Amino acid sequence: MKLSLRFVLPLILVLAGIAYAVAPLVDQFTLRWFVKDLDMRSTLIVNTIQEPLQELLQAGKKTRVVEYFNRITQDERFYGVGYCATPSGTVLASRSLPKQLHCRDLESWSGPGEHLLQTEKGPLHVTVRPQESEAAPAGRLVLVHDMSFITRRSEETKRYLFYFFMGLAAVVSLITVVIAQLSWRGWMSGMRALLRGEGLLRQPGADAQPKQSEFKPIARDLQRLINELESDVRARDENQVTWSPESLRAILHAELRGEDVIVVSNREPYIHQRRGDRIEVQQPASGLVTALEPIMRACSGTWIAHGSGTADREAVDANDHVAVPPDHPAYQIRRVWLTPEEEAGYYYGFSNEGMWPLCHIAHVRPTFRSSDWAQYVAVNRKFAEAVVSESKTKNPIVLVQDYHFALLPKMIREKLPDATIITFWHIPWPNPESFAICPWRDEVLAGMLGSSILGFHTQFHCNNFVDTVDRFIEARVDRESFTVSFGGKLTAVRRYPISIEWPPAPEMVSKPIADCRNDIRQLNELPPEHKLGVGIDRLDYTKGIMERFRAIERLLELHPEWVGSFTFVQVAAPTRTGIGEYQHHEAQVRELAARINERFERRGPPPIVLKVEHHEPREVYEYFRAADLCFVSSLHDGMNLVAKEFVAARDDDRGVLILSQFTGAARELPEALIVNPYDADQCAAALHVALTMPAEEQRDRMRLMRGLVAEFNVFRWAGRMLLHAASMRRRSKLGERNGREER
Numbered sequence: 001m002k003l004s005l006r007f008v009l010p011l012i013l014v015l016a017g018i019a020y021a022v023a024p025l026v027d028q029f030t031l032r033w034f035v036k037d038l039d040m041r042s043t044l045i046v047n048t049i050q051e052p053l054q055e056l057l058q059a060g061k062k063t064r065v066v067e068y069f070n071r072i073t074q075d076e077r078f079y080g081v082g083y084c085a086t087p088s089g090t091v092l093a094s095r096s097l098p099k100q101l102h103c104r105d106l107e108s109w110s111g112p113g114e115h116l117l118q119t120e121k122g123p124l125h126v127t128v129r130p131q132e133s134e135a136a137p138a139g140r141l142v143l144v145h146d147m148s149f150i151t152r153r154s155e156e157t158k159r160y161l162f163y164f165f166m167g168l169a170a171v172v173s174l175i176t177v178v179i180a181q182l183s184w185r186g187w188m189s190g191m192r193a194l195l196r197g198e199g200l201l202r203q204p205g206a207d208a209q210p211k212q213s214e215f216k217p218i219a220r221d222l223q224r225l226i227n228e229l230e231s232d233v234r235a236r237d238e239n240q241v242t243w244s245p246e247s248l249r250a251i252l253h254a255e256l257r258g259e260d261v262i263v264v265s266n267r268e269p270y271i272h273q274r275r276g277d278r279i280e281v282q283q284p285a286s287g288l289v290t291a292l293e294p295i296m297r298a299c300s301g302t303w304i305a306h307g308s309g310t311a312d313r314e315a316v317d318a319n320d321h322v323a324v325p326p327d328h329p330a331y332q333i334r335r336v337w338l339t340p341e342e343e344a345g346y347y348y349g350f351s352n353e354g355m356w357p358l359c360h361i362a363h364v365r366p367t368f369r370s371s372d373w374a375q376y377v378a379v380n381r382k383f384a385e386a387v388v389s390e391s392k393t394k395n396p397i398v399l400v401q402d403y404h405f406a407l408l409p410k411m412i413r414e415k416l417p418d419a420t421i422i423t424f425w426h427i428p429w430p431n432p433e434s435f436a437i438c439p440w441r442d443e444v445l446a447g448m449l450g451s452s453i454l455g456f457h458t459q460f461h462c463n464n465f466v467d468t469v470d471r472f473i474e475a476r477v478d479r480e481s482f483t484v485s486f487g488g489k490l491t492a493v494r495r496y497p498i499s500i501e502w503p504p505a506p507e508m509v510s511k512p513i514a515d516c517r518n519d520i521r522q523l524n525e526l527p528p529e530h531k532l533g534v535g536i537d538r539l540d541y542t543k544g545i546m547e548r549f550r551a552i553e554r555l556l557e558l559h560p561e562w563v564g565s566f567t568f569v570q571v572a573a574p575t576r577t578g579i580g581e582y583q584h585h586e587a588q589v590r591e592l593a594a595r596i597n598e599r600f601e602r603r604g605p606p607p608i609v610l611k612v613e614h615h616e617p618r619e620v621y622e623y624f625r626a627a628d629l630c631f632v633s634s635l636h637d638g639m640n641l642v643a644k645e646f647v648a649a650r651d652d653d654r655g656v657l658i659l660s661q662f663t664g665a666a667r668e669l670p671e672a673l674i675v676n677p678y679d680a681d682q683c684a685a686a687l688h689v690a691l692t693m694p695a696e697e698q699r700d701r702m703r704l705m706r707g708l709v710a711e712f713n714v715f716r717w718a719g720r721m722l723l724h725a726a727s728m729r730r731r732s733k734l735g736e737r738n739g740r741e742e743r
């Protein structure tokens, strides 16, 4: 369009210029043309009136001559007529003959060509013709024609000429625009076809196919080049950003212009609990909450979650909203209420007795009950309705969190087809054989494929998911772009390793390391220089707490010098206590800790201090800062944020991280001591290495790990997903536009 305007405007200007230049010529032409016409007309009149005039003159009837003249000058253009018998005589004239015409002057009006007389009434054309006759005296006839019509005609001609040029300009412009649009579309669809790998030379006949395939490599190369450039730009952009709440907010503004962002998770970031006559606000122990809380602070959206606190209903407004964080409200929680049956079936049942063990290879059998499944479906639908009611636009960005909501993406997509749905699966995805255990595997996969983007922590989990889809449902899997096309909708499967807030909140690291060391040792009745190891987990069987304790026992067996001089404090936040398997696990953990302590306690402080209770985040950080080592021994873990938090807490560059090879974090933190938690001897050796590691080595390892966590923090995790969503939205808008143009 712009191109067309760039051509059309000058064209109109040029044509207007031509019209302006031609106008005086038009005047001259029309004048000459009409004067010639008047001359001829005068000759005709002279010839016509000659005979009757001669007769009247011969009869001496001057009055009749005047009457005759008056009669013949009734034509509107024939202005006047007169006759002079002699140059000195008076003129016999019609009424209208201009008074300035005298017989004596007629000599000068004689001769060929036009004679113009300017009067008040306008220009007049004067013709003087001699009257030769044998019977009558010679005289001169004077004929006067009105010329004002010539000016009128000339103006009209100019006007028509102007209209003509304007019409011409319009026609030429129209033709130009049409031709330009047609050739642009042709070129564009040619390019699109080329990029799709279709032939440039689409010729009818037998040789069309070979020529088409000749161009395919070029098209593929071109497509690859574009993809590389795109991902390069993305990577460069991502690398150039120093990821912080501010930069995330700025990116959200620039890329998504403050669009409607909704988070859905089971667990709420703040829980209101009743303690006697006062209400306490708690932050739950969850990696997911730890990761998303700073993002919601940055983009002020709505977080939809199950209202599970004893005072949650008291804290909300009429729309079930509560503004959080309580001290500096930055976003709102929309609480969804579940009945005890719903909670039992959806949360404890299908999610945590079915999906959780299914996805973690931790040797706990999944339990699937159809009654749980029914509640899971119903609760997912309840949350889908909440998303629809909370969305301010028809195309919000919805961040669906975790395995509690496998069906939600499809349900949202049915109600809000234009929504950008990013589903993040915080736990591992197993291999297809393991996943096939699930009786509703097809429904779960179809539900998840309602997402625009599906994120996992590691490429390994992405591969497992794509393999599972490929194996069990009718979908088209593209392993080059890592997308799944299902039911006419495309889902991009991507790796987004989650992380933590960096730099950590000042209040987390404000207490000096020395004070943390002293206070924690005092609190646990340990001597000041006592070696301290920590483990901070939800009391979950996937975290490998039993294996951890066995490794400690083995250390004390292999290196008895640590008995009485090393203690491991295990902070174990109670979790899913309604599930039998968790109760059983807690009992086992308590029993094992007691047995080990009993075995070694005679020689000083106990080897294991087990604290099965919730701790505030600041207390958790105090433990991290007080410790000589942190032991993460998960049997299977999506990422494991505890590992990254320990690194973030150690601004003194000291402390050793022992990390299970079965965590996502192990792929990002190779400077940790990486262990197989099932191998007690190896873990015991790692514990010994950690306890004896020189300060310089601790510093070198810690600095590298801190560098990585600083660079790949949680804002980058969210930013990458949201940037991806933004470019997806841009591409789909472009697609819609092209679609419209093509139609």
Ligand code: GDG
Residues within 6 Å of the ligand: 283, 284, 285, 286, 287, 288, 290, 291, 426, 427, 498, 536, 537, 538, 571, 572, 573, 613, 614, 615, 616, 617, 620, 637, 638, 639, 640, 641, 642, 643, 645
């Ligand atoms: C899932 C995936 C993935 C622990 N005890 C207390 C407490 N915590 C905090 C830790 C940490 C969080 O809970 C645990 O996060 P993890 O990542 O280690 O594990 P999950 O809860 O299983 O999280 C996991 C994560 O989602 C994120 O995607 O990494 O793989 O399983 O922040 O510090 N916090 C408080 N008191 C405690 O007693 N306040």
